[in-house]
Amino acid sequence: MLSDILEVFRENPTTVLGWTLLGGLLLQVGLLVSGGVRRMRADAKRSRLEAERLSLEIRAARLKVQAAEQARIAWNGIRKFTVAQKVPECADTFSFYLKPHDGKPLPPFKPGQYLTFQVTPPGAAKAITRCYSLSDCARSSHYRVTIKRCPPPPDTSHPPGVCSSYFCDKVEAGDILDVKAPSGHFFLDLEKDRPVVLISGGVGVTPMISMANALVETGSTREIWFFFGARNSREHVFKDAVEALAARHANVRPQICYSKPAPGDVKGRDYHHEGRVTADLLKELLPSTNYDYFLCGPGPFMESITEGLRAWGVPDSRVHFEAFGPASVKRAAKSEKKEAVASVPVAGLEVTFAKSGSKAIWTGEHGSLLEFAEEQGVRIEAGCRAGNCGSCLVAIKSGEVEHLSDAGADVEAESCLACVCKPKGRLEIDA
Ligand SMILES: Cc1cc2nc3c(=O)[nH]c(=O)nc-3n(C[C@H](O)[C@H](O)[C@H](O)COP(=O)(O)OP(=O)(O)OC[C@H]3O[C@@H](n4cnc5c(N)ncnc54)[C@H](O)[C@@H]3O)c2cc1C
Ligand code: FES
Structure with a gap:
């Protein structure tokens, strides 16, 4: 044609x-x-x-x-690990590269999980248990944790943290450590596709680095917003690592906040914003609320951000957080307070700490018996704060407790894991 x-x-x-x-x-x-x-x-x-x-x-x-x-x-109980390398990261903060002493394969883990260590620092009467988040994604050759010396509370003469000081001052390459297998419920699901916002302050950055590395190493193209707050470059953990990640992967978007930039710190080069990481900053920069949010940092920091996210309309189910220390987020506890007060007469919520000779009224705002004790100045040994390591086991002298979640560690009769329980009525514990 x-x-x-x-x-x-x-x-x-x-x-x-x-x-x-x-x-x-x-x-x-x-x-x-x-x-x-x-x-x-x-x-x-x-x-x-x-x-x-x-x-x-x-x-x-x-x-x-x-x-x-x-x-x-995975292994049960303790496994020996050799410190292959100790690397200073920034002021009073070191990374420890750990290889299994038995040379056998290492189980992978979920980004955000932690290792539990049992150490006996020189002069300590007994072994202490502490948890440290894995600060890299799973690799077949080694695990990495990053530990910052825990300073004394401001305006006190207490000594700095026992275990963190031991790691910073005494543990060296070649030393052998007792370690329990990776665990923890705070982790990022790599099978999901929703973009993520990783928010951390100080050494709370450790699980976030693990998450960011795991995402890019599995080829994920999820948007990764990386909000991090520190005082200044002296405390800026993983500065080079995060900059390198962002340079290699367009989906990694760091937003670094310095609350007190040091002389020589340059905005635009070392950090993006002067001030703290706040919910207002998230609202200003994020194009929508449609993310999964992961938070780790000091208690008040996490509390103000979770409140801000909730006010912005982010459902609680999208906000995940890990508390490294006493002041964890009291968000959930607020609704519990009403239940507790309604179901148990206030007079029945008196808690007696027998060893320290003090009493206080449980109002339900503290989340767990451990946090309640800490608020009253009563020290209870704690490691994971999640019912897994058994360090907060305390004897019940009278009364009953209710467990807030399933305990992974064994609970002896007439005892409780203070981190995962609350009083059911009048209670006396041996603390
Ligand atoms: C799941 C999880 C993951 C974690 N991940 C990390 C991590 O990746 N990196 C990291 O650095 N940390 C991490 N932590 C925190 C870590 O486990 C320890 O809690 C931290 O190192 C402090 O332990 P410590 O033995 O050094 O301090 P402790 O000896 O337990 O002391 C804690 C605080 O109490 C103060 N103190 C001492 N004596 C008294 C007293 N008589 N009265 C009142 N206060 C006193 C100390 O000065 C210190 O400020 C994590 C915690 C959890 C629960
Ligand atoms: S602190 Fe680990 S079980 Fe309570």
Whole structure:
């Protein structure tokens, strides 16, 4: 047909018929080409979607294999680890690279989980248990934790933290440590696709680095907002590591806040905002609320951000947090308060701390018996603060407690794990 039309055009080059036929021909060719381009575009889009679907399936399969591997080679109780390397990160903060002393494979873990250590610092009467978040994603050769010396509370003459000082001052490459397997419920689900906002202050950055590394190493293209607050560059943990991540991966968006920049700290080079990480800053920078939020830092910092996120309309189910120390988030406890007060007469909520000779009224605002005791100045040994390590086991002299969540550690009769229980009525404990 094409040759017929060209033939007619050759015979009638200047007639209306010739030009009409040629125009029709060009129109047809154009339609064919544009149809082809559309089909090619549609095919390319289909192939891209198919490739994305396949890559998600591969990622999900890899994670399932990892989880099975974690379950298969996890260990019970204590395992010996050798400190392969001790690396100073910034002021009073060190990373420890740990290799299994038995040389056997290391189970993977979920980003955000922690290791539990049992150490006996020189001069300590007994072993103490402390937890430290894994500060890198799972690697087959080693684990890494990053530990900051815990300073005394302001305006007190108490000594600095026992375990963190021991790690900073005494533990060196070649030392052998007693370690329990990775655990913890604060972790990022790598199978999900929702973008994430990682928010941390100070050494609370450790689980966030693990999450960010795990996301980029598994090829995730989820948006990763990385909000971090420190006083200044002296306390800016993992500065180079986060800058390198952002330089290599366009989906990593660091937002660094210095509350008291040091002389020589340059805005735009070392940090982005002067001041603290606040919910207002999140609202200003995030294009929507549609993220999963992970928080770790000092209690008041987490409390103000969780309150701000809630006021902004972020559902509680999207906000996940880890408390390293006493003042954890009291968000959930506020609603418990009403229940506790309604179901138990206030006079029945008197708690007696037998050893320290003090009494206080439980009002339900403190979350757990451990936090309540800490608020009264009563010291109870604590490690994981999540019912797993058994360090907060305390004897009940009279009364009953209610467990807030399942305890992973064994609970002896007539005792309770203070971090995961609350009084059921009048209570006397041996603390
Ligand atoms: C899940 C989890 C993960 C964690 N991850 C990390 C991490 O990645 N990196 C990290 O650095 N930390 C982390 N921590 C915190 C860590 O476990 C320890 O709590 C921290 O190192 C302090 O322990 P310590 O033995 O040094 O301090 P402690 O000896 O327990 O002292 C704690 C505080 O009490 C003060 N104190 C001492 N004596 C008294 C007294 N008589 N009365 C009142 N106060 C006193 C100390 O000065 C100090 O401020 C994590 C905690 C948890 C629960
Ligand atoms: S602190 Fe670990 S079980 Fe309570």
